[in-house]
Amino acid sequence: MKSAVVIGAGIGGLAASVRLAHQGYQVTVFEANAFVGGKINSKQLGRYRFDMGPSVFTCPQYIKELYDLCDEDFGDFPYEKLGDSFTYYYPDGQRFTLPNGREALLDVIEQELGEDRQSVVAYLNKAEKNYDRITPLFIEASLHRWQHLMNKKLVTALAHLPAYNLGQTMHQVNKRAFRNPKTVQLFNRFASYNGSSPYEAPAMLNMISHLELNDGAYLPAEGMVQIPQKVKGLADKLGVEFRFNERVEEILVENGQAIGVRTAKGTHTADVVFSNMDVAFTYEKLMPKEVQPKKILRQEKSSSALVFYLGIKKTFPELGVHNIFFSEDYKSEYDHIFKKKEVYPDPTIYLNITSKRVPGDAPESCENWFLMVNTPVNVGQDWEENTRYLRQVMLAKVSKALGEDITPLIEVESVMNPVNIEDWYSGKMGSIYGNASNNSFATFYRHANFSKRTRGLYFVGVTVHPGGGIPLALNSAKIATRCLEEDLQRA
Numbered sequence: 001m002k003s004a005v006v007i008g009a010g011i012g013g014l015a016a017s018v019r020l021a022h023q024g025y026q027v028t029v030f031e032a033n034a035f036v037g038g039k040i041n042s043k044q045l046g047r048y049r050f051d052m053g054p055s056v057f058t059c060p061q062y063i064k065e066l067y068d069l070c071d072e073d074f075g076d077f078p079y080e081k082l083g084d085s086f087t088y089y090y091p092d093g094q095r096f097t098l099p100n101g102r103e104a105l106l107d108v109i110e111q112e113l114g115e116d117r118q119s120v121v122a123y124l125n126k127a128e129k130n131y132d133r134i135t136p137l138f139i140e141a142s143l144h145r146w147q148h149l150m151n152k153k154l155v156t157a158l159a160h161l162p163a164y165n166l167g168q169t170m171h172q173v174n175k176r177a178f179r180n181p182k183t184v185q186l187f188n189r190f191a192s193y194n195g196s197s198p199y200e201a202p203a204m205l206n207m208i209s210h211l212e213l214n215d216g217a218y219l220p221a222e223g224m225v226q227i228p229q230k231v232k233g234l235a236d237k238l239g240v241e242f243r244f245n246e247r248v249e250e251i252l253v254e255n256g257q258a259i260g261v262r263t264a265k266g267t268h269t270a271d272v273v274f275s276n277m278d279v280a281f282t283y284e285k286l287m288p289k290e291v292q293p294k295k296i297l298r299q300e301k302s303s304s305a306l307v308f309y310l311g312i313k314k315t316f317p318e319l320g321v322h323n324i325f326f327s328e329d330y331k332s333e334y335d336h337i338f339k340k341k342e343v344y345p346d347p348t349i350y351l352n353i354t355s356k357r358v359p360g361d362a363p364e365s366c367e368n369w370f371l372m373v374n375t376p377v378n379v380g381q382d383w384e385e386n387t388r389y390l391r392q393v394m395l396a397k398v399s400k401a402l403g404e405d406i407t408p409l410i411e412v413e414s415v416m417n418p419v420n421i422e423d424w425y426s427g428k429m430g431s432i433y434g435n436a437s438n439n440s441f442a443t444f445y446r447h448a449n450f451s452k453r454t455r456g457l458y459f460v461g462v463t464v465h466p467g468g469g470i471p472l473a474l475n476s477a478k479i480a481t482r483c484l485e486e487d488l489q490r491a
């Protein structure tokens, strides 16, 4: 029987393990931690449970694909479409909630932000069309294999080049599309979904808003942690072996072919090796003697994050599952994150409260607060001091917006900063998504899903093509296993 090793049980590694097992491989997954899911991790603090990483779930169809592949009933994956998308708080005190659903959403944008309804419709339609044209080529296929690209979809995509506003940034296009600077800020926010700056990221990425505003935001019945747990369930049924607390220390290469891995417990040979470890660390730590793709690894990193997990002894009916407290000067905030590499004194704060929909996540009359800000990656800043500072800034800002001092309501508390992200999940410099998309060619500087030099070596996860976020990590596994199939046919 053919054998495969997967390094890491993040969502990309889990999806790869399912697809490889489905292709007939005997799969062994080595995971440095004691749990599956990588950054889709969960924490229990007293009576409160927290999703520690991702909280916005879009594109459930990519999970369904794995269920379909395994002939399993997708009904076994309980999730709901949220009634509301986000509640927004602006520094001048304005607050509104964007509902899921086109007409209701347009009503709010028209009434609260004074936008012309038809302009917003045109913007959202364009985001959807761009997404539909680009996805089959840039998100569901390899950019590094001509046979993935040479089809009718390429012709369709190329026929609409002007719609992508090439050479312009997200902000430039949004500034022209909307009257109100608050609407511009709201739509600029989607750059953060792959850890980039709207003032540098290509306008094409405005299509990210389509996923949340046209399609909607979802939540698994027991929180985000259910996503990796359920995918592991599929892998288990296919006989995938998981070895937890076993960090891979080296990828073994012989005559240009990956032949297995070495861990502290010994060597493990395999026909193919899939790495879900951050691609920069895969090269640096697991194959330092091999030729490094320096240009790719030198690219600017995506942002990192600092998150406080707070058990709050009160409920706030005005808050939803997803809440944003905007900064006054968004440009300055992103300059701090990417140019100055400093934490910003008036950060945009994201507050996620799963207990609004998952009652078991907090005791009665209490809420589990996930309070996050985007930060620069770790370049040696004093994160102890930054954490102390941001705690005070964030609590003061949210307290002001809600008209109530939050600090005395905190029952339990914990924190994750960029150094923790690097230590706990092996994310280089604490970057959440590997390379940032802060220039027009960034997508071409993401590592391919296969090695061009080492046969039998493949890459999955958000640090490689097609990029950041759970849906894209799931696609990375689809593309990598397709590349493997093609390589076998050619051999």
Ligand SMILES: Cc1cc2nc3c(=O)[nH]c(=O)nc-3n(C[C@H](O)[C@H](O)[C@H](O)COP(=O)(O)OP(=O)(O)OC[C@H]3O[C@@H](n4cnc5c(N)ncnc54)[C@H](O)[C@@H]3O)c2cc1C
Residues within 6 Å of the ligand: 007, 008, 009, 010, 011, 012, 013, 030, 031, 032, 033, 036, 037, 038, 039, 040, 052, 053, 054, 055, 056, 057, 246, 247, 248, 249, 276, 277, 278, 305, 307, 372, 421, 424, 425, 426, 427, 432, 460, 461, 462, 463, 468, 469, 470, 471, 473
């Ligand atoms: C605070 C935060 C908020 C986020 N919010 C969102 C969101 O709302 N929506 C969204 O879609 N995404 C979000 N993300 C990004 C999200 O984490 C990714 O979308 C996705 O979970 C990353 O998956 P991955 O496959 O790249 O692997 P990772 O989650 O990075 O997992 C990699 C795994 O490999 C293991 N590993 C690494 N090296 C080794 C080794 N040498 N040997 C064995 N095991 C190893 C690690 O322990 C880890 O388990 C967020 C991330 C963070 C940190």
